[in-house]
Amino acid sequence: xxxxxxxxxxxxxxxxxxxxxxxxxxxxxxxxxxxxxxxxxxxxxxxxxxxxxxxxxxxxxxxxxxxxxxxxxxxxxxxxxxxxxxxxxxxxxxxxxxxxxxxxxxxxxxxxxxxxxxxxxxxxxxxxxxxxxxxxxxxxxxxxxxxxxxxxxxxxxxxxxxxxxxxxxxxxxxxxxxxxxxxxxxxxxxxxxxxxxxxxxxxxxxx
Numbered sequence: 341x342x343x344x345x346x347x348x349x350x351x352x353x354x355x356x357x358x359x360x361x362x363x364x365x366x367x368x369x370x371x372x373x374x375x376x377x378x379x380x381x382x383x384x385x386x387x388x389x390x391x392x393x394x395x396x397x398x399x400x401x402x403x404x405x406x407x408x409x410x411x412x413x414x415x416x417x418x419x420x421x422x423x424x425x426x427x428x429x430x431x432x433x434x435x436x437x438x439x440x441x442x443x444x445x446x447x448x449x450x451x452x453x454x455x456x457x458x459x460x461x462x463x464x465x466x467x468x469x470x471x472x473x474x475x476x477x478x479x480x481x482x483x484x485x486x487x488x489x490x491x492x493x494x495x496x497x498x499x500x501x502x503x504x505x506x507x508x509x510x511x512x513x514x515x516x517x518x519x520x521x522x523x524x525x526x527x528x529x530x531x532x533x534x535x536x537x538x539x540x541x542x543x544x545x546x547x
Contacts, residue, residue, distance in 0.1 A: 355393050357383040359407060360445070362400045367448035370455045371401060371463075401463070408449055409470040412440050416478055426491050427537055429482065434508045434533035437475060441509070442524065476501050492544040500544060507536035 361382035365374040376397065380387045394400045419433035440446060449467075457464025479501040486492050494500040512524075512532070524532070 351393075354383075354385055354389060358385065358390055358393060359400065359404050362397075363404050363445060363448055363452070366401070366404075366452035366456075371397060371452060372456075372459075402466075404449060405453075405467055405470055408446055409474065412437075412471065413474065413478075415440050416475070420478060420482060426486050427541060430504070430537045430540070431530070431534050433479065433482070434504075434537060435530055438508060438524070438529055438533060441513075476505065479504065490546055492541065493546050494544055500540075503543075504536065504540045507540055508533060 358379060362374070362379045365378055365382060374397070376387055376390050379397075379400070380390045383390070390400075394403060415436040416433060419429055419436055422429055422432055424432075441450075453464060453467045457467070476498060480497040483492065483494060483500050483504075484497040487494050487497065492500075
């Protein structure tokens with residue numbers, strides 16, 4: 341068995357444990373309801389270690405948002421830079437997005453942001469810009485490029501991106517928010533995304 345190298349990897353492991361613990365606790369109690377001591381206890385480190393990595397809860401929360409944004413961007417980049425037809429690429433983008441958004445860690449973050457944004461709208465805005473806003477931006481750019489190549493006809497790439505996101509996420513997102521439910525299996529997810537993409541492409545077909 342390979343030995344763990346000293347120093348940095350162990351620090352990174354602790355950092356990730358702290359973020360995982362904080363994300364779960366924020367979802368359960370809200371950000372204001374979680375003291376640093378609780379995060380330290382859940383992650384199995386000392387309070388000093390938590391402060392050493394992050395300084396305060398605001399920095400912990402910002403790091404959680406950044407981590408999820410980086411994960412989402414990485415997943416979506418494969419679809420953005422992949423080969424295949426526009427339909428293939430949109431399906432890949434949609435599957436990657438839905439798979440990410442339905443993971444328990446992301447749903448926990450979504451719940452915690454929803455609670456806190458009622459008291460602190462700035463938190464909600466930062467999360468929106470880094471998450472949903474960034475997704476719309478990436479998808480809008482892909483659709484604008486497709487329109488330039490006469491693969492689709494659209495007046496506004498942002499509105500078109502919002503239409504497609506609504507098809508992908510609409511009712512299923514509401515169902516998960518209010519009554520929970522299991523993460524959809526890969527076959528079900530792909531079938532739903534494929535149907536939505538084909539409806540979208542039919543609506544935006546070149547004249």
